[in-house]
Amino acid sequence: QSVLTQPPSASGTPGQRVTISCSGSSSNIGSNTVNWYQQLPGTAPKLLIYSNNQRPSGVPDRFSGSKSGTSASLAISGLQSEDEADYYCAAWDDSLNVYVFGTGTKVTVL
């Protein structure tokens, strides 16, 4: 039940800035913090951003997160080939009582 909507794909050339949107509602993004996960091909998801804009130790500062109202965004600046992956936003949904993931965005480095 993907109640968080993301664009299916995004792309850019090396060095460019790419932004991924995540649209939700008052019961999820509007009420709780947003997290972002990166899933490289064939691997488990990895926490990339937590609490809207916090980076875990080891995550490059090329990755940044923001939230406004019922939407959130992930920005990748200085895009690199190793950033090719699927990216998922996620947040707790108070109405559904479920941790919901976004539909996912596949980032391609041209």
Added chain:
Amino acid sequence: QVQLQESGPGLVKPSETLSLTCTVSGGSISSYYWSWIRQPPGKGLEWIGYIYYSGSTNYNPSLKSRVTISVDTSKNQFSLKLSSVTAADTAVYYCARTTVTLPDYYYYYMDVWGKGTTVTVSS
């Protein structure tokens, strides 16, 4: 550093019960929440539920009637049981360490993940 490893049968027959275990190494299972997440082939992520080391749980309502998550602190393990499986339950199953604030779930995120284990439901 903390590492998680899922284990269990890779093939389960329809109508039977899927059973998986997640072993936590490099740290204690105590004082944390622990989640199960799954990903059907070629699809997105679905949260199954979580357990606190004390045993309290919360399940995805869409799976609640079939899911049981338990913990064994003596073995530093927690487990997932999913009953009456069908082909729709075929997926990669992940376990993950979880940070959550209660009662409002304002903060909820998984910061350490296992590598995942593939479970196929087929006769």
